[in-house]
Amino acid sequence: MYLTNEKVAVLGAAGAIGSNLAQTLLATRTANRISLYDPLEKPLEGTAEEIYHCAFPQAEVTWTTRIDEALKDAAYIISSGGAPRKEGMTREDLRRGNAEIAKQLGLDIQRLTPDCKFVVVIFNPADITGLTTLVYSGLPAGRVSTLAALDSTRLQTALAQHFQVRQDLVTGCRTYGGHGEQMAVFKKGIAVDGVPLTEILAGQKANGVGMTADQWMQVQERVRGGGARIIGLRGRSSFQSPAQQSVEMLRAVLGESYEWPCGAYVNEGSFCHIMMAMRVKVSKDGVAWQQPEGDAEDLKALEESYQHLVALRDATIADGILPPIAAWGKHNAHLV
Amino acid sequence: MYLTNEKVAVLGAAGAIGSNLAQTLLATRTANRISLYDPLEKPLEGTAEEIYHCAFPQAEVTWTTRIDEALKDAAYIISSGGAPRKEGMTREDLRRGNAEIAKQLGLDIQRLTPDCKFVVVIFNPADITGLTTLVYSGLPAGRVSTLAALDSTRLQTALAQHFQVRQDLVTGCRTYGGHGEQMAVFKKGIAVDGVPLTEILAGQKANGVGMTADQWMQVQERVRGGGARIIGLRGRSSFQSPAQQSVEMLRAVLGESYEWPCGAYVNEGSFCHIMMAMRVKVSKDGVAWQQPEGDAEDLKALEESYQHLVALRDATIADGILPPIAAWGKHNAHLV
Numbered sequence: 001m002y003l004t005n006e007k008v009a010v011l012g013a014a015g016a017i018g019s020n021l022a023q024t025l026l027a028t029r030t031a032n033r034i035s036l037y038d039p040l041e042k043p044l045e046g047t048a049e050e051i052y053h054c055a056f057p058q059a060e061v062t063w064t065t066r067i068d069e070a071l072k073d074a075a076y077i078i079s080s081g082g083a084p085r086k087e088g089m090t091r092e093d094l095r096r097g098n099a100e101i102a103k104q105l106g107l108d109i110q111r112l113t114p115d116c117k118f119v120v121v122i123f124n125p126a127d128i129t130g131l132t133t134l135v136y137s138g139l140p141a142g143r144v145s146t147l148a149a150l151d152s153t154r155l156q157t158a159l160a161q162h163f164q165v166r167q168d169l170v171t172g173c174r175t176y177g178g179h180g181e182q183m184a185v186f187k188k189g190i191a192v193d194g195v196p197l198t199e200i201l202a203g204q205k206a207n208g209v210g211m212t213a214d215q216w217m218q219v220q221e222r223v224r225g226g227g228a229r230i231i232g233l234r235g236r237s238s239f240q241s242p243a244q245q246s247v248e249m250l251r252a253v254l255g256e257s258y259e260w261p262c263g264a265y266v267n268e269g270s271f272c273h274i275m276m277a278m279r280v281k282v283s284k285d286g287v288a289w290q291q292p293e294g295d296a297e298d299l300k301a302l303e304e305s306y307q308h309l310v311a312l313r314d315a316t317i318a319d320g321i322l323p324p325i326a327a328w329g330k331h332n333a334h335l336v
Numbered sequence: 337m338y339l340t341n342e343k344v345a346v347l348g349a350a351g352a353i354g355s356n357l358a359q360t361l362l363a364t365r366t367a368n369r370i371s372l373y374d375p376l377e378k379p380l381e382g383t384a385e386e387i388y389h390c391a392f393p394q395a396e397v398t399w400t401t402r403i404d405e406a407l408k409d410a411a412y413i414i415s416s417g418g419a420p421r422k423e424g425m426t427r428e429d430l431r432r433g434n435a436e437i438a439k440q441l442g443l444d445i446q447r448l449t450p451d452c453k454f455v456v457v458i459f460n461p462a463d464i465t466g467l468t469t470l471v472y473s474g475l476p477a478g479r480v481s482t483l484a485a486l487d488s489t490r491l492q493t494a495l496a497q498h499f500q501v502r503q504d505l506v507t508g509c510r511t512y513g514g515h516g517e518q519m520a521v522f523k524k525g526i527a528v529d530g531v532p533l534t535e536i537l538a539g540q541k542a543n544g545v546g547m548t549a550d551q552w553m554q555v556q557e558r559v560r561g562g563g564a565r566i567i568g569l570r571g572r573s574s575f576q577s578p579a580q581q582s583v584e585m586l587r588a589v590l591g592e593s594y595e596w597p598c599g600a601y602v603n604e605g606s607f608c609h610i611m612m613a614m615r616v617k618v619s620k621d622g623v624a625w626q627q628p629e630g631d632a633e634d635l636k637a638l639e640e641s642y643q644h645l646v647a648l649r650d651a652t653i654a655d656g657i658l659p660p661i662a663a664w665g666k667h668n669a670h671l672v
Contacts, residue, residue, distance in 0.1 A: 023356075023576050027583075028363050046569030052493040053486055053562070053577035055596070057504050150389055157388040168393050226389070233382030240359050241389035247363075260391070 002032040003254040009074035012081030014038035016239035019047040024247045026056040036063040037070030071112040078246050082123025087231050094124050099321045102129035106136025118253045119144045120246045126179050128312050130263045131275035140334045142286030146263025148277035149245040151175040151183045154226035158219045163209045169193045176277045176292050177305025184301035185220050186294045252282035264289035273325050338368040339590040345410035348417030350374035352575035355383040360583045362392040372399040373406030407448040414582050418459025423567050430460050435657045438465035442472025454589045454622050455480045456582045462515050464648050466599045467611035476670045478622030482599025484613035485581040487511040487519045490562035494555045499545045505529045512613050512628050513641025520637035521556050522630045588618035600625035609661050610645050
């Protein structure tokens with residue numbers, strides 16, 4: 001009935017993303033054995049009670065404020081347990097505090113569940129928190145990933161709105177590299193109702209609608225500001241789409257298909273010692289990245305996005321939170 | 337891929353229940369064509385954007401602040417669009433204002449979607465708002481129902497916690513009549529890991545645990561205070577369990593099984609002109625109530641709960657919101 005009966009730990013379960021994760025894991029029959037963790041006891045118990053009142057069949061949901069109990073023998077971990085982004089903050093403002101939290105998460109994984117099969121890190125800046133978790137967890141690189149779909153689904157949304165077509169008729173929307181302002185939007189591969197975006201930008205129409213270079217820039221701006229826009233509209237940061245897409249990442253590890261980018265540790269070619277949104281294959285072994293297909297402009301944007309992430313990574317090393325790259329292998333033998 | 341491709345209107349979609357409903361309808365592949373309505377434009381657009389960013393396949397989700405657009409030709413309606421219950425309020429405090437909203441909902445249904453197949457009313461006090469919606473909608477009685485499962489699932493939760501068993505090993509938990517403080521808890525039919533509760537109360541054990549009459553009273557108290565307890569723990573009223581269970585009610589109309597009580601219009605035997613939580617069969621024609629099975633004490637509790645609802649109904653008539661019973665047939669030919 002559920003894709004897995006193994007233990008899934010949801011960290012940050014008292015929060016909006018975490019409580020949605022718990023419900024979505026059960027409602028979609030993804031997992032029935034769920035450990036809810038949060039340091040805040042009252043809202044955590046409130047989340048658990050709500051989930052109990054849903055009365056999901058075969059559910060075995062427990063809650064705890066002790067990380068040891070939550071992570072012990074967890075086969076899968078989804079963590080939204082960072083500090084949330086508030087109105088006016090950039091994702092990078094959060095970096096230092098959340099990188100510390102990610103370091104502790106990695107150490108806890110290594111100590112409590114070293115055979116963990118897959119970890120999804122959601123809290124921002126995910127590229128840095130995911131990388132930090134990976135380094136300290138000791139897990140194989142493909143077993144730690146980050147939620148990286150939302151820029152791509154926001155791009156799909158914005159294009160569907162411009163062309164007035166059903167959203168899933170906009171295909172091939174992919175952003176790689178950093179999550180947020182520095183993402184690389186790949187034009188190549190995007191099609192609207194079957195018409196390649198490159199042809200639309202050269203004068204073709206889709207659903208009777210054209211798109212100027214200026215409008216295409218505006219769409220990308222809208223995507224870059226997509227997270228901030230949700231905060232402006234709802235008075236809180238995104239929680240439904242991160243939870244939903246994270247569950248879909250886990251479902252991919254459990255055998256379902258998944259079409260969006262995921263965070264992947266890359267250390268090959270021109271990209272060294274970095275975690276970033278990449279084209280991936282997802283399997284029971286986690287994520288395996290592949291070279292994204294793009295035109296020269298797309299690839300240049302990815303290179304720039306990578307450089308931005310390198311700066312964030314190096315700042316996190318300078319802060320003493322991430323170890324120097326040369327020492328990563330001491331923490332995680334898979335990263336040698 | 338979805339149980340229905342017909343239009344589902346979600347009213348109150350900017351709220352916590354409504355936005356969860358939208359996601360859950362799509363995530364569980366219940367419905368793909370969803371109209372989100374709320375008078376509050378900004379948070380409504382925020383909800384819609386979050387749903388778009390989930391990128392559900394084949395989704396056709398629209399949002400509007402105009403009720404005419406939302407309800408026009410809706411095959412199914414789920415409304416959480418009342419005022420929410422705040423800390424310290426009883427459900428009855430909300431009655432008058434929410435009954436006015438329910439009256440308008442009924443009139444709007446009659447005007448805009450008179451062939452609507454099923455309406456789930458969630459907002460409190462649901463027995464009164466559901467009844468008021470039914471009277472003014474002109475729909476057949478079985479096509480308007482209320483969410484009435486949560487007292488029963490809270491009872492299941494509390495018993496599972498007492499006996500330390502997996503929740504779904506507690507079977508047959510049913511509360512009928514009013515929702516909330518005046519509910520009738522039916523002992524008959526409840527079993528814990530196969531042991532009837534009546535035998536447990538007579539000295540038997542389940543999972544090695546017994547239960548005194550006093551403990552059974554405490555469990556019922558816990559259930560009666562279940563909604564208020566969520567408010568105390570989370571700082572907000574329940575939203576995940578109402579949304580989840582409402583979607584499961586709709587799934588039942590679309591062919592799935594559903595085991596919990598639903599609000600049903602009852603006008604037979606000792607129960608006249610009332611909507612209350614009842615034992616039901618759910619089919620494509622909506623809900624059809626059946627006589628609940630209980631012992632003398634259970635049935636006495638139901639009679640008392642009914643009398644409580646009669647008083648609320650009559651107060652709503654006295655307020656001029658519900659018409660006098662003799663005039664219901666003028667508003668709804670199915671209620672003659």
